[in-house]
Amino acid sequence: MSVSTSKIGGTSDDALVKVRNLRFTRGDRVILKDLSLDIPRGKVTAIMGGSGCGKTTLLNLIGGRLHPDGGDVTVDGISVPSLSTKELFELRKRMGMLFQTGALLTDLTVFENVAFPIREHTELPESLLRKVVLMKLETVGLRGACDLMPSELSGGMARRVALARAIALEPMMIMYDEPFTGLDPISKGVIAKLIRELNQTLGITSIVISHDVPETCFISDYAYLLGDGRIIGQGTPKEVQQSKSDYVRQFMDGLPDGPVPYQYPASDYLQDLLRART
Amino acid sequence: MIDAIRNLGRIILEGLERFGRAGLFMFEVMRGTPQLRKRGALVLQQVYGVGVLTLLIILVSGLFVGMVLGLQGYNTLVKFGSEDTLGLLVALSLVRELGPVVTALLFAGRAGSALTAEIGLMKATEQLAGMEMMAVNPLTRVIAPRFYAGVIAMPLLAALFSAIGILGGHLVGVGLLSVDAGAFWSQMQAKVDFYDDIMNGVIKSIVFGVVCTGIAVFEGYDAVPTSEGVARATNRTVVYSSLAVLGLDFILTALMLGEV
Numbered sequence: 001m002s003v004s005t006s007k008i009g010g011t012s013d014d015a016l017v018k019v020r021n022l023r024f025t026r027g028d029r030v031i032l033k034d035l036s037l038d039i040p041r042g043k044v045t046a047i048m049g050g051s052g053c054g055k056t057t058l059l060n061l062i063g064g065r066l067h068p069d070g071g072d073v074t075v076d077g078i079s080v081p082s083l084s085t086k087e088l089f090e091l092r093k094r095m096g097m098l099f100q101t102g103a104l105l106t107d108l109t110v111f112e113n114v115a116f117p118i119r120e121h122t123e124l125p126e127s128l129l130r131k132v133v134l135m136k137l138e139t140v141g142l143r144g145a146c147d148l149m150p151s152e153l154s155g156g157m158a159r160r161v162a163l164a165r166a167i168a169l170e171p172m173m174i175m176y177d178e179p180f181t182g183l184d185p186i187s188k189g190v191i192a193k194l195i196r197e198l199n200q201t202l203g204i205t206s207i208v209i210s211h212d213v214p215e216t217c218f219i220s221d222y223a224y225l226l227g228d229g230r231i232i233g234q235g236t237p238k239e240v241q242q243s244k245s246d247y248v249r250q251f252m253d254g255l256p257d258g259p260v261p262y263q264y265p266a267s268d269y270l271q272d273l274l275r276a277r278t
Numbered sequence: 279m280i281d282a283i284r285n286l287g288r289i290i291l292e293g294l295e296r297f298g299r300a301g302l303f304m305f306e307v308m309r310g311t312p313q314l315r316k317r318g319a320l321v322l323q324q325v326y327g328v329g330v331l332t333l334l335i336i337l338v339s340g341l342f343v344g345m346v347l348g349l350q351g352y353n354t355l356v357k358f359g360s361e362d363t364l365g366l367l368v369a370l371s372l373v374r375e376l377g378p379v380v381t382a383l384l385f386a387g388r389a390g391s392a393l394t395a396e397i398g399l400m401k402a403t404e405q406l407a408g409m410e411m412m413a414v415n416p417l418t419r420v421i422a423p424r425f426y427a428g429v430i431a432m433p434l435l436a437a438l439f440s441a442i443g444i445l446g447g448h449l450v451g452v453g454l455l456s457v458d459a460g461a462f463w464s465q466m467q468a469k470v471d472f473y474d475d476i477m478n479g480v481i482k483s484i485v486f487g488v489v490c491t492g493i494a495v496f497e498g499y500d501a502v503p504t505s506e507g508v509a510r511a512t513n514r515t516v517v518y519s520s521l522a523v524l525g526l527d528f529i530l531t532a533l534m535l536g537e538v
Contacts, residue, residue, distance in 0.1 A: 063411055085415075092413040103408030106400075117412045120419075165412075 344446025
């Protein structure tokens with residue numbers, strides 16, 4: 001399925017990430033089935049779907065952490081699966097990723113965590129590095145927490161620090177893996193505001209993987225709904241929310257039963273009970 | 279019967295696959311060695327973690343092992359009127375065997391298990407994945423400094439174990455059992471050979487350092503990223519390291535003595 005991004009004012013040539021006929025399996029289980037989509041440059045694109053539908057797998061395939069069984073992923077015109085480790089690391093310097101847990105290095109302070117990618121990839125003098133790090137922390141409102149250890153941060157603060165670290169090298173794109181999961185409403189609002197602001201002020205292309213419908217729809221320009229390893233709905237957040245598709249309705253309305261069944265596939269209930277008795 | 283054979287085959291294949299993975303892992307760690315030049319501070323920091331923090335258990339154990347050697351050695355030697363050679367017996371036992379072997383076993387239990395748990399937890403909390411996404415190779419940033427720190431720390435710890443053990447033997451032999459102090463030290467000075475005894479012990483401790491730290495970092499890196507997976511990996515580190523040290527000790531001793 002090839003998706004035009006013309007609906008949000010671009011053409012497919014404007015796409016920063018192009019996923020074409022992507023196929024990924026784990027053992028016998030097919031996670032992604034011939035998936036195709038475009039992530040437009042400079043926009044916030046949401047990829048929503050239930051747990052286990054392949055959202056994070058897709059993110060890992062875009063970031064080159066997993067290798068597809070078929071199809072292609074290109075980022076800024078570069079085919080990710082065909083890259084050598086060295087080339088992949090060069091590409092990743094232009095990509096940021098916010099993990100669900102924050103993935104902060106627990107033995108480093110907040111300051112050192114944000115400074116980490118800068119120290120690794122640049123030769124900035126210490127005085128300039130300090131200014132850059134403090135500017136990044138100011139962007140996420142945590143300049144005052146620069147001397148704290150990750151263990152002293154709340155979940156929301158940890159994710160904001162991780163966000164400051166993700167933008168440390170001023171990437172062209174940031175991938176957010178479940179940025180709202182496990183956060184209180186205030187922290188969710190803060191993260192949503194930051195994602196939107198970073199996109200608008202720095203022009204960073206954002207991919208937000210989430211199953212939090214209100215927050216994700218609020219900040220995104222375009223949304224894909226993933227289910228059963230394929231796209232089951234797409235459009236602007238408003239279009240997705242108004243979709244009549246059973247799959248989309250079940251997800252958006254949080255219905256326990258529907259195309260995604262409540263019961264995990266099992267043998268006949270009565271027969272199972274009788275077998276247990278003998 | 280068929281099931282038993284199938285299971286045996288599966289276990290062997292899985293073992294070989296893991297062994298191959300460990301080989302590739304070590305190759306990657308070695309390949310990143312040149313980059314360690316700009317990570318000297320990290321190696322030093324890890325030497326503190328795996329070396330200095332292991333000192334207490336090494337020194338206390340060394341002292342008691344030396345004291346027991348003094349007691350047991352005296353009890354046997356006195357029957358032959360050779361108690362003057364107690365210093366030699368204690369020194370040779372420690373420098374050639376007990377120093378490297380017991381240090382390696384204690385190292386595996388203290389530092390090795392800590393390394394595995396630390397790296398396993400870094401994996402479970404996505405810190406290693408985070409580094410990869412920041413275009414930083416965890417093998418050169420996390421694994422290599424810890425590996426080389428272990429290889430550096432092990433001979434130093436073994437030397438300290440032997441030194442404190444000899445003092446323990448002296449404490450018991452000379453202090454409590456009235457062995458002549460001059461004879462204790464002069465026998466040791468005359469008969470302990472630098473190359474055949476001390477260097478052989480050093481070689482052993484370097485080999486044990488490579489093996490114990492290699493197992494520890496691999497098990498951590500290869501751990502299933504769950505609490506149970508990390509616990510199992512830590513357990514494997516101690517078991518595999520201990521068995522490898524004892525097995526390798528025999529092989530190295532046989533090679534060094536040229537008896538087999």
